[in-house]
C-alpha cells in the first residue's frame with residue numbers, strides 16, 4: 001500500500017491544474033488516468049471540434065468568394081485526410097503539453113490505469129493499492145448511446161469516432177439537435193456531406209429561447225442541412241450497404257438513407273466502474289456524483305469535479321470546479337458552485353454566445369422585466385464582414401437594473417458575450433455602460449446600445 005497526501009482520479013480539465021496547486025503546496029499527489037491525458041476536451045471534444053469548425057469555416061468562406069469579390073477558379077473540395085491530420089496535430093500538441101506539465105511537477109506521480117475504490121480511503125490501480133486522506137474524482141463522461149429500435153444492428157458513431165474520421169460521409173444522419181449535433185452538422189455540410197438532423201423535441205437546442213432555436217435552424221437550413229424535429233419514432237435498420245433511419249411514426253413515413261449515423265443525444269458520467277459503492281459515495285439516478293455547494297461528496301475527504309458531478313458540462317465549469325476546491329482548501333476562501341454564472345457558446349457559424357437566464361427563465365422568475373433585441377443586420381461590424389445572420393438580445397430586471405441574461409447569435413458572439421458576462425459577474429447596473437466608449441467597429445460596441453434600448457416589451461412583441 002502506498003500513501004499519498006492526495007489522489008486525483010482522471011486527468012481531464014480539473015485534475016491536472018489541481019495536481020499543480022497541491023504540488024505547489026508541497027503535497028504528494030497521485031493522478032490516475034486510464035486513457036488519454038487531457039480527457040474529453042483535449043482528445044475528443046472542444047479542441048478537435050473547434051479545429052474542424054475552423055476548417056469548415058475556411059471552406060465555406062472560400063465558396064462565398066463571389067460575395068467578397070474573388071473567385072478561386074473551381075469548386076471547393078475538401079481533403080478529409082488533411083482536415084483530420086490538422087485536428088490530430090492540435091490534439092497531440094495539447095495532450096503532450098499537458099503530459100509535460102504534469103511530469104514537471106516534483107511531487108506528482110502520473111499513474112496510467114483504471115482506478116477503482118476499494119473503500120472510502122483506498123483505491124486499486126494496476127493491482128496496487130493506494131491510500132490518501134483526500135480523493136478528487138474527475139472522471140468525466142462519455143457519449144450516451146441509448147436503447148433505440150435497431151441501434152445494436154447498425155454501426156453508430158459518437159464524437160470520439162467523428163473527430164478521427166478521415167473520410168467524407170456521403171449521407172450523415174445526426175440524432176440529437178443540441179451542441180454536439182449542431183456543430184458536427186454544419187461542419188460536415190460544409191465539408192460536403194448531405195446532413196440530416198433528427199431531434200426528438202419540437203425544436204433544436206430546446207434549452208434556448210424559441211427565437212434562438214428558430215434562427216439557428218434557419219442558419220443551418222440555409223446551408224442545406226435538413227432538420228427533422230418532433231421525431232417520435234427513431235429507429236435503425238440495415239439497408240444494403242447503408243442504414244435506414246426511421247424518424248416519424250406515421251404509417252407512410254419514409255426512412256432516411258444514411259451512410260453514417262452520429263449519436264449526439266447527451267453524455268453519461270464515467271461513474272459505473274469506479275467502485276463508488278465500496279466507498280459509499282452517493283450518485284443520483286443518472287449516475288452523477290452528488291456533491292454539495294463546495295463539491296464535496298457525502299463521504300468526508302472525497303470531492304467530485306467536472307462533468308461527473310452533473311453541476312456543469314463544459315471545460316470552463318470543470319476548470320472552475322478546480323478553482324473552487326483549490327481556493328477553499330489552500331487559500332482559506334469560501335467559494336461555492338452556486339456563485340457561478342452559467343455561460344457557454346455553441347460553435348456553429350455564426351456562434352451563439354450565452355450567459356445567464358433565457359427570456360423564458362426570466363419570465364418564470366416573477367420579476368418585472370426589460371428586454372432589448374437587435375438584429376446583426378444593424379451591427380456595422382457584421383455588415384462589413386458580410387456575416388449578418390442572427391441577433392443580440394438581453395433581458396434585465398426592471399427594479400434592480402441588473403442584466404439577467406443575454407444571447408449573441410452572430411459573428412464574434414462567442415467573444416462579445418464576455419462584455420455582458422463580465423458586467424454580470426461584477427454585479428453592475430445596466431446604467432454603468434452609459435458613458436463607456438467601446439471600440440469601433442466591433443460587435444461589442446453595440447452592447448451599450450442594446451442596454452440603452454432595454455424596454456418593457458420587445459419591438460416585435
Ligand SMILES: Cc1cc2nc3c(=O)[nH]c(=O)nc-3n(C[C@H](O)[C@H](O)[C@H](O)COP(=O)(O)OP(=O)(O)OC[C@H]3O[C@@H](n4cnc5c(N)ncnc54)[C@H](O)[C@@H]3O)c2cc1C
Nearest residue numbers: 010012013034039040041045115139140306307313314315
Ligand atoms: C464533441 C464535444 C465538444 C465539446 N466542446 C466543448 C466546448 O467547445 N467548450 C466547452 O466548454 N466544453 C466542450 N465540451 C465539453 C467538455 O469536453 C467537457 O465538459 C470537459 O472535458 C469535462 O472535463 P472533465 O475534466 O470533467 O472530464 P474529462 O475531460 O472527460 O476527463 C475525465 C478523465 O478521466 C479519465 N477517467 C475516467 N474514469 C477513470 C478511472 N476510473 N480511472 C482513471 N481515469 C479515469 C478519463 O479517461 C478522462 O481522461 C465538448 C464535449 C464534446 C464531447
Ligand SMILES: NC(=O)c1ccc[n+]([C@@H]2O[C@H](COP(=O)([O-])OP(=O)(O)OC[C@H]3O[C@@H](n4cnc5c(N)ncnc54)[C@H](O)[C@@H]3O)[C@@H](O)[C@H]2O)c1
Nearest residue numbers: 176177178179180181199200201264265266313345346347
Ligand atoms: N460548444 C460547447 O460548449 C459544447 C459542444 C459540444 C458538447 N458540449 C457538451 O457536451 C454535452 C453533450 O452534448 P449533446 O449535444 O450530446 O447533448 P445535450 O444533452 O446538450 O443534447 C442532447 C439532444 O439530444 C436530444 N435527444 C435526447 N434523446 C434523444 C433521442 N432518443 N432521440 C432524438 N433526440 C434525442 C435532446 O432533446 C437534445 O436536443 C453538452 O452538455 C455540452 O455541455 C459542449
